[in-house]
Amino acid sequence: MSRDTIKYLVDMIPEKDIETIYRVLIRFVPEDEATPEEIAAIAEAKADTSPTISHDAINWD
Numbered sequence: 001m002s003r004d005t006i007k008y009l010v011d012m013i014p015e016k017d018i019e020t021i022y023r024v025l026i027r028f029v030p031e032d033e034a035t036p037e038e039i040a041a042i043a044e045a046k047a048d049t050s051p052t053i054s055h056d057a058i059n060w061d
Contacts, residue, residue, distance in 0.1 A: 013021055034042070 010021065
């Protein structure tokens with residue numbers, strides 16, 4: 001199967017179903033790989049055990 005065949009099939013999809021097809025197709029698009037700095041930042045954030053404030057303790061007014 002070629003890309004042109006897939007493009008042709010996508011053109012045949014009813015407009016009301018485009019969002020659903022988009023959500024399926026986007027899962028096949030590779031994401032950028034995280035850099036070592038991003039991986040370190042994620043690990044640091046996961047290890048952070050700083051105290052937090054309850055949502056109910058905030059005066060939202």
